[in-house]
Amino acid sequence: MKNIKVNLGERSYAIYIDAGLLKNIGNILTEAGVGHDVVVITNPKVGYFYKDILVSQLKETGFETRVIEIPDGEDYKNLKTVAYLYDKLVEMKAHRKTTLIALGGGVIGDIVGFVAATFMRGIPFVQIPTTLLAQVDSSVGGKTGVNLTTAKNMVGAFWQPQVVIIDPDVLKTLSLREIKSGLAEVIKYGMIHDADFFEYLEKNIQHIERLESEAMIHIIDSSCKIKAEVVESDEREAGLRAILNFGHTIGHALESQTSYQLFRHGEAISIGMAAAVKIAARIGMFPRKDVTRLITLLQMAGLPVKFKDLSPDDLLQTMFSDKKNVSSEHIRFILPKRIGHVIMVEDLSQQVIVDILKEQKE
Ligand SMILES: NC(=O)c1ccc[n+]([C@@H]2O[C@H](COP(=O)([O-])OP(=O)(O)OC[C@H]3O[C@@H](n4cnc5c(N)ncnc54)[C@H](O)[C@@H]3O)[C@@H](O)[C@H]2O)c1
Structure with missing residues (x-):
């Protein structure tokens, strides 16, 4: 397994890369010190392929796990989706130690990162990028945000993930x-x-x-x-x-x-x-x-x-x-x-x- 450390002082984190990592994710998250209460956020397309394996892994390793799905696509990378997620998190009684897990491409990563940066003035989040673009670019670096109808990525925050988990095997279901x-x-x-x-x-x-x-x-x-x-x-x-x-x-x-x-x-x-x-x-x-x-x-x-x-x-x-x-x-x-x-x-x-x-x- 490859392990890259992103050195940003107290905001430092690790990127783990290996084929099949999703099947062993509970142990990695435990080692990375991820808290016991997690909320996975994904969309139906990615969820169809990877939600069950992720959730069963998390539950097996003792994580209290909930899931929220939001619609797929750039059209939903907006403040309406952010507000929907805030409400869902309140409904689920998410708290300061709840960790959000972004399971998806750059759209999911950007939205979930922004919600994590702002919900209760900031809670931890984990990136599990599932497109090649997200694996090599958007999941690393801490830029999060959403679009306004008038401009792309206009509202956002710098918010670093707690850990990034990259499994190249998930690319097998991605379109050419x-x-x-x-x-x-x-x-x-x-x-x-x-x-x-x-x-x-x-x-x-x-x-x-x-x-x-x-x-x-x-x-x-x-x-x-x-x-x-x-x-x-x-x-x-x-x-x-x-x-x-x-x-x-x-x-x-x-x-x-x-x-x-x-x-x-x-x-x-x-x-x-x-x-x-x-x-x-x-x-x-x-x-x-x-x-x-x-x-x-x-x-x-x-x-x-x-x-x-x-x-x-x-x-x-x-x-x-x-x-x-x-x-x-x-x-x-x-x-x-x-x-x-x-x-x-x-x-x-x-x-x-x-x-x-x-x-x-x-
Ligand atoms: N934060 C940053 O630094 C940064 C950098 C570059 C891009 N971005 C943002 O990233 C977004 C684009 O991300 P993207 O290219 O990953 O697009 P995306 O998240 O829309 O994913 C593309 C499509 O692939 C699907 N998909 C994702 N993983 C899959 C898988 N493993 N198998 C099957 N289908 C899968 C998605 O559901 C979607 O339909 C843009 O909003 C852009 O602004 C952010």
Whole structure:
């Protein structure tokens, strides 16, 4: 079993990764010091596959266990669902020592984390991420929150889990499209921080596609280590954590322009990364041969690198309207100097961005 420690002083926690971990979860939670009273929160889709095994494990190891299901999907990541959960927890007589267990993808993790951060001014929670995206990204780092009708992830809190339990076996029931979407974030970690890991992905993509345990454990472990390292040095996103946004400036604009309906997050990020390396090569800071390496890897992973129908000028305007991206009159970009190392660039010409977006349009 892999065990990563996320060092954040008194908010430190462990990430455990192994195939079949769900079947032994009671002991791990006991060892991690999780309190006796737990409430599992999931949705019917994930619950169908994994609720019974989780609940029977918890009960066998002596946990007082209740379950709440909320509807599946991003549409329910809102304050109404949060209010519903608060009411349910009050009804169940949950208290300060009750631990919430988030069983699901990033949507469940973000909602449950936010409820844990705010119910009774903060109670413990455990992440059991069940999508690849959640296993390598959203379950680690403590960002929690929900959407408003007007903006995504607009209400939230930093709230670290007590422990994260990752069982790659659960990915076997996940759709191929969701697996690929998660792979975009995995490839991102190689690009921003670890050239050897990038090379591993190039050499092992077939094993990963077949969800072979050894390969999956390795990519999840490597991704979580990189994310943990970045989060440790910048827990509240004041500086270094921005490198995690490689591919996201254009990616978010693509998602926003299509009202979050067309692309899975990783698909938009994939196109965003392909465009970002082209921009970096165009301004002479990144080798052209490495543009080809990234684009080839994204394509081998079954991810898109181009978009259709959207206007490059509109995308540029959307990037400007995202305040996180803008410094004075420039858009901030995370761009690679080489595979495994990225920097923030703040003085890009708008013309270069639009030119590359035109190239990326099919
Ligand atoms: N907090 C963070 O740092 C952070 C980072 C990135 C993304 N996010 C958030 O994560 C969310 C996206 O997460 P996601 O991509 O995991 O989507 P998701 O949670 O909607 O899951 C995708 C679909 O897969 C289903 N599913 C989950 N696990 C399954 C399994 N093992 N087998 C079968 N089906 C399964 C879900 O029910 C859902 O239908 C977004 O809301 C995004 O804002 C948060």
